[in-house]
Amino acid sequence: xxxxxxxxxxxxxxxxxxxxxxxxxxxxxxxxxxxxxxxxxxxxxxxxxxxxxxxxxxxxxxxxxxxxxxxxxxxxxxxxxxxxxxxxxxxxxxxxxxxxxxxxxxxxxxxxxxxxxxxxxxxxxxxxxxxxxxxxxxxxxxxxxxxxxxxxxxxxxxxxxxxxxxxxxxxxxxxxxxxxxxxxxxxxxxxxxxxxxxxxxxxxxxxxxxxxxxxxxxxxxxxxxxxxxxxxxxxxxxxxxxxxxxxxxxxxxxxxxxxxxxxxxxxxxxxxxxxxxxxxxxxxxxx
Amino acid sequence: xxxxxxxxxxxxxxxxxxxxxxxxxxxxxxxxxxxxxxxxxxxxxxxxxxxxxxxxxxxxxxxxxxxxxxxxxxxxxxxxxxxxxxxxxxxxxxxxxxxxxxxxxxxxxxxxxxxxxxxxxxxxxxxxxxxxxxxxxxxxxxxxxxxxxxxxxxxxxxxxxxxxxxxxxxxxxxxxxxxxxxxxxxxxxxxxxxxxxxxxxxxxxxxxxxxxxxxxxxxxxxxxxxxxxxxxxxxxxxxxxxxxxxxxxxxxxxxxxxxxxxxxxxxxxxxxxxxxxxxxxxxxxxxxxxxxxxxxxxxxxxxxxxxxxxxxxxxxxxxxxxxxxxxxx
Numbered sequence: 354x355x356x357x358x359x360x361x362x363x364x365x366x367x368x369x370x371x372x373x374x375x376x377x378x379x380x381x382x383x384x385x386x387x388x389x390x391x392x393x394x395x396x397x398x399x400x401x402x403x404x405x406x407x408x409x410x411x412x413x414x415x416x417x418x419x420x421x422x423x424x425x426x427x428x429x430x431x432x433x434x435x436x437x438x439x440x441x442x443x444x445x446x447x448x449x450x451x452x453x454x455x456x457x458x459x460x461x462x463x464x465x466x467x468x469x470x471x472x473x474x475x476x477x478x479x480x481x482x483x484x485x486x487x488x489x490x491x492x493x494x495x496x497x498x499x500x501x502x503x504x505x506x507x508x509x510x511x512x513x514x515x516x517x518x519x520x521x522x523x524x525x526x527x528x529x530x531x532x533x534x535x536x537x538x539x540x541x542x543x544x545x546x547x548x549x550x551x552x553x554x555x556x557x558x559x560x561x562x563x564x565x566x567x568x569x570x571x572x573x574x575x576x577x578x579x580x581x582x583x584x585x586x587x588x589x590x591x592x593x594x595x596x597x598x599x600x601x602x603x604x605x606x607x608x609x610x611x612x613x614x615x616x617x618x619x620x621x622x623x624x625x626x627x628x629x630x631x632x633x634x635x636x637x638x639x640x
Numbered sequence: 641x642x643x644x645x646x647x648x649x650x651x652x653x654x655x656x657x658x659x660x661x662x663x664x665x666x667x668x669x670x671x672x673x674x675x676x677x678x679x680x681x682x683x684x685x686x687x688x689x690x691x692x693x694x695x696x697x698x699x700x701x702x703x704x705x706x707x708x709x710x711x712x713x714x715x716x717x718x719x720x721x722x723x724x725x726x727x728x729x730x731x732x733x734x735x736x737x738x739x740x741x742x743x744x745x746x747x748x749x750x751x752x753x754x755x756x757x758x759x760x761x762x763x764x765x766x767x768x769x770x771x772x773x774x775x776x777x778x779x780x781x782x783x784x785x786x787x788x789x790x791x792x793x794x795x796x797x798x799x800x801x802x803x804x805x806x807x808x809x810x811x812x813x814x815x816x817x818x819x820x821x822x823x824x825x826x827x828x829x830x831x832x833x834x835x836x837x838x839x840x841x842x843x844x845x846x847x848x849x850x851x852x853x854x855x856x857x858x859x860x861x862x863x864x865x866x867x868x869x870x871x872x873x874x875x876x877x878x879x880x881x882x883x884x885x886x887x888x889x890x891x892x893x894x895x896x897x898x899x900x901x902x903x904x905x906x907x908x909x910x911x912x913x914x915x916x917x918x919x920x921x922x923x924x925x926x927x928x929x930x931x932x933x934x935x936x937x938x939x940x941x942x943x944x945x946x947x948x949x950x951x952x953x954x955x956x957x958x959x960x961x962x963x964x965x966x967x968x969x
Contacts, residue, residue, distance in 0.1 A: 370858030374751050380743030384764045387827055391778050446669025454663050463670040466677045472950040473943065474888025476916050480939040484683050507673065535656030565771020568890035572923050592773045596891065599777045614774045625769040
């Protein structure tokens with residue numbers, strides 16, 4: 354037996370320490386298990402309905418077998434592209450302002466506004482875009498959906514790019530300034546090219562987030578069961594399709610909802626995985 | 641906050657004309673962000689006006705939500721059932737998620753070796769990338785039957801006969817109810833609380849931890865006497881951000897909460913609504929101006945409440961970062 358100077362107390366303290374390790378380990382692995390359970394269910398339930406038709410056909414009316422969600426995939430891609438086009442100048446411009454030009458109260462205000470915008474409930478974004486655009490200008494449309502997604506993307510891009518721009522060493526800026534280069538040229542031709550992969554990563558992250566948004570699209574793009582290339586008309590999107598199918602009473606539609614979820618998670622997962630991978634490599638290299 | 645050299649001493653230099661144009665451009669882009677935030681509040685407030693004028697504070701305290709005027713039931717919009725649903729599900733989510741997230745955060749940042757801790761936190765944080773509608777479909781087809789068939793009967797057996805707790809689990813287990821809503825939300829806010837807690841625990845000065853270890857303290861003693869007291873404010877901040885996200889979450893909750901009853905009762909087995917799910921469900925049904933206005937007012941309430949928790953959370957976390965900055969200097 355080991356001699357205990359504290360008369361039993363020592364062993365108790367060690368036991369409590371070990372217990373705290375065990376409990377936190379269990380909690381951590383329970384949290385990890387949750388992810389595997391959810392993704393596992395999506396894969397198992399979704400994979401059976403994936404086939405060529407699923408990606409190339411539009412939905413068949415209930416009762417007819419077959420059909421796919423091609424129109425929703427296309428709608429998601431089109432709206433994401435337009436949303437990215439709208440959001441990039443605002444997001445990147447805001448980040449450049451905060452890091453390279455921002456001073457004093459106004460810069461603090463911009464930063465605060467970015468934080469507020471980033472945490473807005475997404476359904477509120479839907480209500481806003483409905484009231485601003487859908488009601489009087491476009492009706493339910495792909496444009497309105499894109500705008501809602503763009504509003505969600507702007508703060509994500511701004512925060513991501515801000516972090517990346519801060520990684521650029523000041524010595525680089527100072528070297529260029531010392532040669533008499535105007536500030537804007539330093540930013541556009543030196544700072545931005547240096548971190549371009551990082552900026553693209555930030556944009557990709559925002560696309561990944563926006564791809565899964567459902568609530569704002571419900572009030573703006575509305576959804577569509579047919580191919581529609583006209584952004585001025587109601588447009589389908591994968592998350593909307595999943596929602597509609599999931600809450601429907603038909604087994605066949607449920608199966609398609611699972612399959613769509615698998616495709617959506619795959620898409621978002623590839624985008625976010627790439628982001629994590631590049632961010633790590635990027636931060637590693639720049640240190 | 642670190643800024644680049646420009647913003648620190650840029651002002652004194654004589655500017656290139658291109659500089660002015662470029663500075664004006666990026667300032668304009670960032671003004672739009674500010675205008676957006678103002679626009680949200682103003683537009684939602686304006687559209688809520690008819691409802692605010694007609695129902696006043698009664699909107700928040702009345703539990704009668706009746707969009708159709710009939711001879712017996714007068715038109716009225718009271719959001720209390722929705723507010724109740726939001727509060728119950730968010731608080732439940734917080735009660736479940738905080739211990740899980742905090743325990744995991746402690747494990748990955750203090751106890752586990754980094755070859756284990758890093759992948760574990762990476763995997764848990766991937767939960768944030770799963771779209772809300774995916775949680776919704778999983779919740780609807782997997783969690784709801786599981787809650788109805790297994791968890792809820794079990795809870796009833798365990799707690800049913802205990803005086804106060806029994807009321808929480810009274811009634812037939814539906815599966816689609818407040819409890820399931822809270823469980824789904826807790827999974828969704830888990831990564832938020834985890835990653836923020838992890839950052840906060842990392843802020844605790846090494847010297848304090850090592851000092852205690854040198855005195856022969858055990859893991860638990862370092863945790864309970866050095867780390868947690870120091871990080872407490874920040875961890876509360878992390879939980880608050882989780883709460884803000886839970887309050888605003890829409891699709892997943894909408895799909896599992898039932899959306900059928902506006903009854904306010906003690907039982908967590910009651911199908912209900914949250915503010916967000918009420919908007920999602922009823923927005924396109926609003927056929928009169930006052931109905932629409934009432935729904936927009938729900939949006940306004942959601943916007944304000946979520947922002948308040950968000951700001952409070954950032955304040956708490958910033959306090960801690962400031963203190964650490966000062967003590968390291």
